Amino acid sequence: MMSVPMEHGMTLVALLWAVGLIGLLARRNTLFMLMSMEIMLNAAALAFILAGSHWQQADGQVIYIVIITVAAAEVGIGLALLIRLRQHIQDLNIDNLDRLKG
Amino acid sequence: MIAESLFYLSGAIALIASIMVITNKNAVHALLYLVVSLLALAMCFYLLGAPFAAALQIIVYAGAIMVLFVFALMLFNINSDDIKRESKWLQWQGWVGPALLVLVLLFEITYLLQFHPVWSAEPVQLIDARSVGTLLFGPYLLAVEIASFLLLAGLVGGYHLAKKMPDKDKQT
Amino acid sequence: MALSFLIWLPLIVGGLAWIMERQVKGSGNWVNLFGLFAVLIVVFYCWSNGMSELSWNWFTRFNIHFALLLDGLALILIVLTLLLAMLAVLVSWQDIQQNAGFFHFNLMFSVAGIVGVFLADDLFLFFLFWEVMLLPMTALILVWGHENRRYAAIKFFIFTQVSSLLMLVAIIALAILHQQQTGELSFRLAELQQLTLSPSTAYWLMLGFFIAFAVKLPSVPLHTWLPDAHTQAPTAGSVLLAGVLLKTGAYGLIRIVLPLFPAATIEFAPVAVTLGAISILYGALMAFSQTDFKRLVAYSSISHMGFVLLALFSWHELAIQGAILTLVAHGISSAALFSMAGMIQHRIHSRELGNMGGMWSSAPKMATVTLVFVMAGIGMPGMANFNGELYSLLGSYQVFPVQTSFAALGIIGSAIYGLHLFQNAFQGPANAEVADLNQRELTFTVLLVVGLVYFGLQPHILLDLTNANLMELLSVAAKVKGVSP
């Protein structure tokens, strides 16, 4: 079987995670922000699989399953919120959500 | 050796696809890239000896969750105005700040990973669905139960938020 | 047990007054008056039966006790508090029209807090009462004060609160030092006196306490809350503030700072004494330039309390006696002046000296009484203030001759602003026609005059009562200085 150093795998995780974070910070459309969040969650999932395979434990995959459950629930509520938001304002731009201020 | 290159290749695909997701103007296109990224990650999982996770990634993530996104997109009814407005935002100026910040973080963690190696590269062993299942429905049984409650919360929350307000007189 | 009633009783009475006022208008005044009288009886009962100590376990985790101690000094100040509280009730008999029930409650609440401060023998408890008495006082200023009350109330509250935070830290540090030395936390004053502190620690802790007390006293430069608070407070509030609340600062110095940190206070004395002298002169100077009756009296309070600071930190027997006498004398005289200000304001709706003038002709009784109070404030021999200031100056001169000489100028200053006040208000062309004192007002003003003269002629009553405190202080100081008192 293959043998990739763990460091390389984790670097991939970090890269993916960073891409997600950049997306979240830079994009203004909430839908894209939601997708960026998915990328970050996925990166974390990859990290657990990596670690699990390194230690030869199935636990990593169990946590992976937990993570997709979390992601599914989060996406469910998130999309519902976006649908609701779309009815109130004409686009999903987060800058239009600026009526809250101090 | 082939397996290693395959891992790097699919990792690179996942990364590139993710970058495409966050830089895309069109939501549908972005979604497609997201699916590609997820599938590439599934490949990685497989190569890491986790075929079960890989299958789940394709079925649940790339399948079910993405379908949710597509449905929502249809409901949003995104038009060319939205895309135009968003493209205004996609100037390079908007990216510099966040990207720099995150790159610093990224640099730190990459530095740690590359120059403080703590793990030796060992050949990957297969962890099959059976062992995952045994664990999942053995010591982790409670986690499964709670995950079901988590999904219930997602369901109730999503249902409540997305449905129309009830008419007052119907409510009795 | 009976001792703790001194704290509960005012609270209960206050609540009762609140309820009664809702039923029968004006009844709250009577309830408070009789309640205060009852408390006074309890004080004398406790004192004469030797029930002077009380200690209940309160917060075992930190070894905090609900510990009260009634000694001579506390007795004097508590009696003063109760009498001035009665004065406050009498002087605002008809002043308060809105929410009178709540007013009565606040008045009694602050009395309970002040009595608690004088009684507390556990530093935690002391701090608790120290803070609690502020709340109703702030409410008094905020709700029933004059035009600028909000600002004054906030300033008063923030100044006293923030400074007392430092005190809290110092208290906790003391308790923890006690734990380090004996293995047990303690907040008991007597136990904390046994601590051996390194000079620098003692100095810092002393500063923590000193700042809190100097704000209350108040001493320059921490005095700026006082003119605002006194001016804006309703008459009853001013009476309590000037008469009693300021005394808690001095009380804290006598009860806590001096005995706990004798060495540090001696080291710090030149600074404190200088501050005292500056307060005296600054207060007198500012008082002279005021056109507002209450503000003038407020600045004169700063001046008078400067004598106390000067006297206490000179660590001289005579001076400390003088400080105690000044406390009582100033309590009576400033409360009296503030109640006069209140009566005038009630009549002409102004505190400006410019709007007064020539009131002698229309209100001769009022003028006479005010003259007596002003004379007392100036320090005319035969009045209580004279003894206090004389003792203070005589005592502190032997330790700090330079500062004391400057401070003595303050007496001249007080004569100037006192006469300035009287002249503007009562002599000259008649600007205002006012009604003279009525029966109620006459009664209590005469009583005040009697009190001032009585303590002026018989200061030894106060000195006898506080002799034990004084001896203890001096013995502590002697240990530090290494000489016999």
Added chain:
Amino acid sequence: MTLRELYLLSPVIILGLGTIILMLQAAWKRQPWLAQSITVLTLMATTAFLIFEFPQSTTPITLLFEYEPIGSFFALLVLMASLSVALLQGAYMGPNSAEVAEEFYLLLLLSSMGALLLVMAQHVAGVILGVELMSLSMLAMLAYNRERKLALEGAIKYLLLSGTSTSMLLFGFALLYAASGELNLTLMLAADMTPMSEAGFVLVLIGLAFKLSLFPLHFWTPDVYQGAPVNSTLLLTSVSKAAVFAVLLKLLLVIPEAFEADITRMLSWMAIASMLLGNWLALRQKSIKRLMAYSAIAHMGYVLVAGVIALGIDHSLVLEGASYYLLAYLIASIIIFAVITYMSQLDAQEDLDELPKLQGMFWQHPWLATIMALAFLSLAGMPITVGFIGKFYLLTLAVKLSAWWLLSAMLVGSAVGLYYYLRVVFALFSPQQGAIPQVAGYSVSKVWTGLIALSLILLGVLPGIIGDQLKTILSIG
């Protein structure tokens, strides 16, 4: 799973049963008061179980959870807050609300369940599931009134940022797992720390700090607080803070010694910055909910002081202090939000929480204004309220360990805090401006609020009631 484990899991099981009954009831016949009663009874049954079976020692429940004193104490705090939310919701919705009632109670039970699981967690999976169950249910409650635009906005911000923090938490745990091969929180930190695992631990802390709205992850707080319906805000400020803090505390208590200095430094700065910034920004707020958001930032900074010192020596006092302070904070928050709840309507676009509108409340609603003023004084740390005792604990801790920087920040923060809390109290007592509406009826919730207000005074006047017992309750040596 043995029968004993199942028995100890009862709090969660009771909540789960309540959820199911509630769903059945909603399917059978929608009836707000019935749903509320079921929720309240469920929460009370859970509380009763926790009190009667309060653990003396640590018992593991499968490999995910454990039944132990510290977590159980925090669970009680969580339940107290949830119970308040459940009781207040009836009055807040009013009898003729356009919104449906059952979903709220359902989500409330699920959220409390998540919080309970979180404080009981001893395993990564437990933490993640607990945190997500709690925050996702809460998220739906934050936007519960679908017609309220501000609430939607706040909820979306919360969703995105909470998702980010979760992924941070996950990434951190993954690194720790990769380094140690363990998923149990204690074992994971007991392994040798490498730079990688340290990075992982920091990421975990940051993820938790987000939920506690500590500086520099505090920025979402005011928007979410202001937008959400007041009753959901109460849940957010009490339940999630208490539960997450329990996890943070547990993690800090097992942190390896070699790593202590760095973490102490990091947390100290976070605490100092939170205290100063939170108090500073609160100064200018007019909306009480926004003010409470900034004050939450500051107060979490105060509690973190205890957390920082947890790395020092005196473990027992630290735990007692943090518990008491959180208790005090919760009591005050419940009262403040309860009072706003009594004057607002879920169906309205906004809650009545603007200071100018609340002016002179004392003269119209003396009791409500009094308890609200007391609660603010408690937050400011005035004596005879429970907040003072909490502050006393923390100051004692800081003095004891000579943490002078923390102490100074606490003092400065308190001084600033005094001013803006006082402003609110003053506004309540100023002359009346306009009529302030008040929801009538609902005596049960009023009795409950009264009890909480009573405890605010009682625990402040007689701190020994709980203070003397805490050491044995938390069963620390």
